[in-house]
Amino acid sequence: MLVVFKNGVVDPPKELHSPASAQASEKSKSPEDVLKDFLASNPNNSFSLAFVDKALLAYAAPPQGPITSHQRLFCGVNDVYCIFMGSLNNLCALNKQYGLSKGGNEAMFVIEAYRTLRDRSPIPAHQVLKELNGSFSFVVYDHKAGTVFAALGGDKAVNLYWGIASDGSVMISDNVDLIKATCRKSFAPFPAGCMYHSERGLISFEHPMKKMKAMTRTDSEGAMCGAYFAVDAYSKVNSMPRVGSSANWATWG
Incomplete structure (x- = not known):
């Protein structure tokens, strides 16, 4: 998958940007050129959606064959779009819990859970x-609300990267080469067990009472790359957002 958010839709952590990107000898590709590369490398099973001056979403369906633990799924409902990778072992139980169809897949569940929590439920996202x-x-990507919500499971079995492109766009992909082509040194692995909400920033859903800290990364040539983020085991959030009828996925991560 490849996702590009433009014009301040996402405000990434400042540590994700590396000054070394501007010093790279090779010119970086634009997000649009990287999107073309993504579609060209998957000519028979990919498509993209463009939201003018806001976002680009690109998806490539997995090759035909048995479903694996790293399946790729796409779903869109009422201007809310989800690209999902991996699988949930308790999907049937979750669909039943949220009153969803037994035949719904993981991407459909994530969208419906997001919409339910956004509109009606006081349950916090980390829970x-x-x-x-x-x-x-x-x-x-919630197009009407202009909201972005991303997460990566804690077992590190699925890869996810994010970075800042030369034009300031924020890119997210499971393909690190696509990220490097336009973000250069300003990228990092998305931290496992964490979620990012465009209004609340980066939070650990496994340890919501702990703060996140940025750790310096360097490549094989010693150039500083975008920081890697991890839970600060010795820190503590002073207070969590209060959970009530006005606090949900739409207002905090």
Whole structure:
């Protein structure tokens, strides 16, 4: 998958940017050129959606054959879109819990859970993500609300990367080469067991009472890359957002 968010839709951590990107000898590709490369490398099973001056979503269906633990799924409902990778071992139980169809897949569940929590439920997002049993990563884009929600499971079985392109766009993909082509040194692995919400930033859903810290990364040539983020085991969040009828996935991560 490849997702590009433009014009301030996402405000990434400042540590994700590396000054070394501007010093790279080779010119970086634009997000649009990287999108063309993605579609060209998957000519028979990919498509993209463009939201003018806001976002680009690109998806490539997996090759035909038996479903694996790293399946790729796409779903869109009422201007909410989700690209999901991996699988949930307790999907049937989750669909039943949320009153969804037994035949719904993981991407459909994530969208419906997001919409339910956004519109009606006071349950905090980190509590919901803790209930997901499996290997997963997903990116949700709520076009009407202008909201981005992304998460990566804690078992590190699924890869996910994010970075800042030369034009300031934020890119997310499971393909590190696509990220490097336009973000250069300004990228990092998305931290496992964490979620990012465009209004609340980066939070660990496994350890929501702990702060996140940025750790310096360097490549094989010693150039500083975008920081890697991890839970600060010795820190503590002073207070969590209060959970009530006005606090949900739409207002915090």
